[in-house]
Amino acid sequence: MTDYKEESVEKQEETVLQESTEDTEIEVTELSGELISELVSENEEEILVAKTEPKPEVLKEEKPESSKTGFKAQKTEEEFDWGALEVGRDAYSSKTRDELEGLYSGTLSVVQEKEVMQGTVISMNKREVVVDIGYKSDGIVSLNEFRYNPELKVGDKVDIYVESLEDKKGAMILSHKKARATRSWDRVNEALEKDEIIKGFIKCRTKGGMIVDVFGIEAFLPGSQIDVRPIRDYDVFVGKTMEFKVVKINQEFRNVVVSHKALIEAELELQKKDIISKLEKGQVLEGTVKNITSYGVFIDLGGVDGLIHITDLSWGRINHPSEMVELDQKVNVVILDFDDDKKRIALGLKQLTPHPWDNLNENLKVGDTVKGKVVVLADYGAFVEIAPGVEGLIHVSEMSWSQHLRSAQDFLKVGDEIEASILTLDRDERKMSLGIKQLKSDPWENIEYSFGVGSKHKATVRNFTNFGVFVEIQEGVDGLIHISDLSWTKKIKHPSEFTSIGDEIDVVVLDIDKDNRRLSLGHKQLEENPWDVFETIFTTDSIHEGTVVEMMDKGAVIALPYGVEGFATPKHLIKEDGSSVKVDEKLEFKVIEFNKSSKRIIVSHSRVYEDLKRADEAARKKTQARTTKKSVKTVTENVEKTTLGDISELAALKTQMEAKEKKTR
Numbered sequence: 243m244t245d246y247k248e249e250s251v252e253k254q255e256e257t258v259l260q261e262s263t264e265d266t267e268i269e270v271t272e273l274s275g276e277l278i279s280e281l282v283s284e285n286e287e288e289i290l291v292a293k294t295e296p297k298p299e300v301l302k303e304e305k306p307e308s309s310k311t312g313f314k315a316q317k318t319e320e321e322f323d324w325g326a327l328e329v330g331r332d333a334y335s336s337k338t339r340d341e342l343e344g345l346y347s348g349t350l351s352v353v354q355e356k357e358v359m360q361g362t363v364i365s366m367n368k369r370e371v372v373v374d375i376g377y378k379s380d381g382i383v384s385l386n387e388f389r390y391n392p393e394l395k396v397g398d399k400v401d402i403y404v405e406s407l408e409d410k411k412g413a414m415i416l417s418h419k420k421a422r423a424t425r426s427w428d429r430v431n432e433a434l435e436k437d438e439i440i441k442g443f444i445k446c447r448t449k450g451g452m453i454v455d456v457f458g459i460e461a462f463l464p465g466s467q468i469d470v471r472p473i474r475d476y477d478v479f480v481g482k483t484m485e486f487k488v489v490k491i492n493q494e495f496r497n498v499v500v501s502h503k504a505l506i507e508a509e510l511e512l513q514k515k516d517i518i519s520k521l522e523k524g525q526v527l528e529g530t531v532k533n534i535t536s537y538g539v540f541i542d543l544g545g546v547d548g549l550i551h552i553t554d555l556s557w558g559r560i561n562h563p564s565e566m567v568e569l570d571q572k573v574n575v576v577i578l579d580f581d582d583d584k585k586r587i588a589l590g591l592k593q594l595t596p597h598p599w600d601n602l603n604e605n606l607k608v609g610d611t612v613k614g615k616v617v618v619l620a621d622y623g624a625f626v627e628i629a630p631g632v633e634g635l636i637h638v639s640e641m642s643w644s645q646h647l648r649s650a651q652d653f654l655k656v657g658d659e660i661e662a663s664i665l666t667l668d669r670d671e672r673k674m675s676l677g678i679k680q681l682k683s684d685p686w687e688n689i690e691y692s693f694g695v696g697s698k699h700k701a702t703v704r705n706f707t708n709f710g711v712f713v714e715i716q717e718g719v720d721g722l723i724h725i726s727d728l729s730w731t732k733k734i735k736h737p738s739e740f741t742s743i744g745d746e747i748d749v750v751v752l753d754i755d756k757d758n759r760r761l762s763l764g765h766k767q768l769e770e771n772p773w774d775v776f777e778t779i780f781t782t783d784s785i786h787e788g789t790v791v792e793m794m795d796k797g798a799v800i801a802l803p804y805g806v807e808g809f810a811t812p813k814h815l816i817k818e819d820g821s822s823v824k825v826d827e828k829l830e831f832k833v834i835e836f837n838k839s840s841k842r843i844i845v846s847h848s849r850v851y852e853d854l855k856r857a858d859e860a861a862r863k864k865t866q867a868r869t870t871k872k873s874v875k876t877v878t879e880n881v882e883k884t885t886l887g888d889i890s891e892l893a894a895l896k897t898q899m900e901a902k903e904k905k906t907r
Contacts, residue, residue, distance in 0.1 A: 353377045353404060358421045361402040363394065373416060375402055381416035388418060390443030390455050392483055401425060419458055426457030430498055434488040442486050442500060447476045454486065454500055461488075467501035470510055471542065472533050474569070513545035521580050521587070526594070531571045539563045541575055541589055548587035550575060557592050557631025559617045566591070598631030599672045608664050611681070616658045624650045626662060626676060633674070636662060640677035643685055643718025653678075685718045686759050693719060693761065695751050698768065703745045711737045713747060713763065721761030723749060730766045730773065730841070731805045773838050776806055780833050780843055785850060788831045790815075790823050798823065800831055800845055807843070808833070814846030823847060 353359070353375060361373040364380065371383045371394070381402065388394045403421035407414055433440050442454040442461065451464040463486070465473055473479075486500040529541035529548065538551045555566045567573060575589040606612070614626035614634070623637040641653045654660065662676035685692065693699065693715065701713035701721065710724040728740045741747055753762035780786065780802070788800040788808065798815055800808040810831065815823045823829060832853070835844035 353407065355404050355407055358401055358403050358424050360399055361416075363396050363398045363400060365396060366394070371418075373400065373402055373418075375404070375416070377407070377414065379414055381414045383416050383418050390483060391441065422458035426459045427496070429457050430459060430461075430488055431491060434491055437487065439485050439487060439505065440500075441483055443483050444479050444481065447480055452476060452479060454484075456486065456488075456498065456500060459496075459498055461486075461498035461500045463500050463502065467499075467503045470503055470506060510545045517543060517546045518580065518587075521577055523577055523579060525577045526574055527577065528572060528574055529589075531567050531569055531573060534563050534567065534569065536562065539567055541573065543587070546587065548575065548577075548580075548589040550589045550591050554578065554588075554590040554592055557595070557598050558627060559625070559633070597672075598629055599669065602629065602632055602669070606664070606667065608667055610664050611661055612664060612676070613659065613661050614676075616654050616656050616660065619650050619654065619656055621649050621651075624654050626660065628674075634662070634664070634676040635674070636676045636678060640665065640675075640679055643679050643682070644714060644720060679718075685716065686756060689719070689756055689761075690754060693751050693754070695754060698748065698750050700746055701749045701763070703741055703743050703747060705743065706737045708736065711741065711747075713749060715749070715761070719761065720759075721749065721751070721763040723747075723763045723765055727752070727764035727766055730769065730771060731807065733799070733807055772804070772806070773841055776804065776843075777836065777838050779804070780806070780808075780836050782833055782836060783853075785830050785832045786845075787828060788845065790825050790827050790829070793825055802831070802843065802845070808845040809843070810845050810847065814848050816848050818851045 359375055361375040361381070363371055364374045365372040366385065369385055371385055371388060373381050373383055375381060383402070388400075394400075400418055401421035403417045403419075403424060405415040405417055405420070409415055429440075432438070440456060442456040442463075444463070445453045445455050445460070447453075448462075451462055451466075452468070454461045454463045465476065467489070468476075468479065484502055485505060486502050487504045488498060489501045489504060490499040491497070527543055529543045531539055532542040532547060533540040536552075538549050539555065541548045541550060550563075552560065552563050555563055560566060573591065574594060575591055576593045577587065578590045578593070579588040580586065612628045612634075614628040616624050617627045617633065618625040621638070623635050623640075625633045625635055627633050636650075636654075638648065638650045638653075641650065642648075660678060661681060662678050663680040664674065665677050665680070666673070666675040668674070699715050701715045703711055704714050704720070705712040708725075710722050711728070712720060712722055714720050723737075725734055725737055728734055728737065732740070734740050747765060748768055749763040749765055750767045751761055752764045752767065754760075755762070786802055788802045790798050791801045791807075792799040797809055797811040800810055802808050808831065812822075814834075817823060817829075829847050830850050831845035831847050832849040833843060834846050834849060835842070837843075
């Protein structure tokens with residue numbers, strides 16, 4: 243530490259007194275300032291007046307200039323009162339001493355420990371800052387406590403907290419950090435109220451933003467409040483000192499939020515209004531790529547942002563805007579439209595180049611074959627780029643001769659290099675339709691030769707309807723198997739009971755409709771008609787063993803031999819004991835109707851035992867009639883020989899026969 247000038251004054255006074263006691267010489271130290279010179283002269287005069295005893299003879303001789311101190315030795319003829327010095331008498335008068343004390347005290351400040359006061363930077367190096375707080379000695383503060391202020395220089399006023407006026411080594415302990423913390427909360431609140439601009443030191447990065455040292459308080463700087471432009475690398479701001487505005491304070495939790503963006507927003511708003519007022523549609527401007535999204539690119543036009551939609555980046559199709567531009571790239575754009583109220587600007591990049599359709603080969607015409615790349619797939623078709631920015635649509639119906647429509651993904655995928663035939667070409671509307679099936683021969687042109695009536699083929703089941711099965715014999719050749727042509731014997735309610743989609747099935751061509759591109763197919767026709775044989779087996783009144791496989795309100799389905807099915811109505815399902823038949827029950831059934839054309843067999847279980855009863859009853863009646871006839875004949879023969887007595891016997895015989903007849907009934 244350095245000594246104050248007042249300490250130098252005290253030393254000089256002691257030097258003067260020493261010189262007064264020496265006989266040979268007085269060494270005068272060079273003093274700075276007129277005040278000290280006057281004080282020394284005044285003190286010497288008072289010493290001579292206070293002299294009370296004769297002084298021993300003083301030797302007066304000159305001494306040569308001292309080589310040690312460099313000061314000239316001078317003879318003093320003033321007499322010094324050695325007696326006053328020996329008895330401890332004050333060399334100063336009370337008036338002089340009061341003046342000296344006043345002058346000395348005036349150069350010092352009132353300094354107390356644990357207080358914040360203002361000091362002045364008087365010197366600094368790479369590690370320390372020396373601060374004068376008006377005390378008898380200066381203080382030292384670590385330069386780290388001023389890292390928030392890299393512009394600190396000698397002469398700046400700073401706040402200092404006095405921790406101790408003197409430590410064990412006699413040094414004064416000061417802290418700038420504690421001084422800032424003591425006054426920081428009030429200063430932060432004041433900055434918010436007065437909307438002041440303050441400086442802060444960005445300490446580190448945190449989630450969602452940065453931590454800023456403001457007056458010793460750790461404030462939060464959100465990432466969105468650093469700049470009006472999106473920040474991609476937060477780390478570049480760490481260690482920097484920037485200007486901020488306090489935008490929010492939570493008094494309860496003592497949280498502070500600051501913003502650097504708020505300082506430039508007002509200025510940018512004015513710039514936006516000025517720029518928008520000068521905009522014109524079709525105007526070409528230079529901008530900087532500010533942000534890239536999946537739907538477009540934001541361009542900074544110098545304070546105003548505009549959007550280039552992905553469709554306005556290139557005449558051709560692109561998957562992402564990053565394929566065309568990159569961040570911070572300088573690009574020329576054309577203004578397509580803008581909204582003064584909402585401050586929205588629509589920009590275009592592709593509009594700066596000629597439309598590719600204008601450069602399309604003039605010799606290209608319908609029927610030509612072109613090569614292209616599949617760029618987009620949809621359920622209804624595929625878009626093929628035959629030149630940059632020139633696309634044609636291949637509808638799914640033009641991908642295959644098949645009438646069974648499928649998705650475009652079944653035929654193509656994005657990136658495929660294909661050949662296609664031009665079906666339509668409209669240069670004015672800039673539209674083109676293409677086809678790939680046209681590159682193959684139409685199978686229906688010679689259908690009667692390839693798939694003639696009666697020819698047998700294998701087909702793939704593609705779809706079901708309530709009335710039949712749609713199958714594909716080959717690509718572009720489809721046919722229908724009616725539900726009645728699936729089986730000779732089974733009663734099929736829905737085709738799914740007989741086959742499944744994707745299965746392979748044998749078919750025979752029954753009919754060809756070339757105009758409507760339809761084939762009528764059959765499956766059961768691959769076998770002989772078994773009903774020709776069934777007609778001889780299931781004759782009317784023939785009895786067969788059957789199994790009840792299904793019960794319905796209208797009757798039951800009966801499984802008969804040889805895989806054929808019959809049907810029985812409810813009244814024909816009553817058993818002899820009066821109960822009804824049950825599913826899976828095996829019984830004898832009599833055929834009561836056989837219809838070959840409709841392939842229908844009607845059977846009955848009740849008729850089996852009912853017909854037996856009728857036969858027994860008919861046989862009994864026939865036997866009884868025969869017996870009665872014989873008896874009558876005998877009586878008639880006897881009548882011719884009878885007498886009156888015989889008549890009585892005949893009457894008795896008649897009565898007896900009637901009684902027997904009643905018993906038999």
